[in-house]
Amino acid sequence: MPKFAANLTMMFNEVPFLERFEAAAVAGFKYVEYLWPYDYPVQQLKAKLIENGLQQVLFNTSGGDIGGGEWGICALPGREEEARRDIDRALEYAIGLNCPRVLLMAGVVPPGEDKEEYRRTFIDNVRYASKQYRPYGIDIMLEALSPEVKPNYLYSSQYQALELAELIDCDNVYIQLDYYHAQNVDGNLSRLTNRLKQRLGHIQIASVPDRHEPDEGEINYVHLFGLLDAIGYEGFVGCEYQPRTTTQAGLGWFEQYK
Numbered sequence: 001m002p003k004f005a006a007n008l009t010m011m012f013n014e015v016p017f018l019e020r021f022e023a024a025a026v027a028g029f030k031y032v033e034y035l036w037p038y039d040y041p042v043q044q045l046k047a048k049l050i051e052n053g054l055q056q057v058l059f060n061t062s063g064g065d066i067g068g069g070e071w072g073i074c075a076l077p078g079r080e081e082e083a084r085r086d087i088d089r090a091l092e093y094a095i096g097l098n099c100p101r102v103l104l105m106a107g108v109v110p111p112g113e114d115k116e117e118y119r120r121t122f123i124d125n126v127r128y129a130s131k132q133y134r135p136y137g138i139d140i141m142l143e144a145l146s147p148e149v150k151p152n153y154l155y156s157s158q159y160q161a162l163e164l165a166e167l168i169d170c171d172n173v174y175i176q177l178d179y180y181h182a183q184n185v186d187g188n189l190s191r192l193t194n195r196l197k198q199r200l201g202h203i204q205i206a207s208v209p210d211r212h213e214p215d216e217g218e219i220n221y222v223h224l225f226g227l228l229d230a231i232g233y234e235g236f237v238g239c240e241y242q243p244r245t246t247t248q249a250g251l252g253w254f255e256q257y258k
């Protein structure tokens, strides 16, 4: 049975961020993920996890200047020093929070720029992160983002993510398969899951087209959860969706998995 992680960036927005840990635990979650921990000291977040009996399973490197259109800096040529400081800071948080994986946010390639240069920069930075994180047993995630959500992100197809992971060829670099993006770009989700199975480090879910609870729309999640069990996937499944109304009102789908 999949192990579901509440995504505290998207879920439980009825309460302030630090109160979402308790809300997730009360709703029956044992695992959490969210975009970024950096607004809070490690000790404060660690205390929230411990108080509520939760395990942190994922967070991301910095988004960069999000207001200015960035979405990650690990692929940005000329920003390598900053990216590596950011990768090091993420490692400190991952160690402090006992979090076994970090998503390396690549970034947006502005139209007209040399995409190959961004790709090379990303590969170099992922290899750097891989080396830094390996002694601590922390894995690195690569996630393809669909143009609907992030136009011009470095890579949008799961098959590009696979190609990157194979090229980088480091034993702690895995794919974060977000079925919402995958359905928007690639489709054929059963075949895709089978194709990626050796490299799957994390899964995220939401309905398509509306990015709501996984109980509506064009993806059959009951089938996919069964498939994940069948291929022996033992990682986590992050609930990265926008609740239709309140978080609690939409958790009917989760009852059978608690």
Ligand SMILES: O=C(O)C(=O)[C@@H](O)CO
Pocket: 035, 060, 103, 143, 145, 149, 178, 204, 240
């Ligand atoms: O947008 C998503 O999907 C994510 O998983 C974010 O954490 C990174 O863009």
Ligand SMILES: [Mg+2]
Pocket: 143, 178, 204, 240
């Ligand atoms: Mg995602």
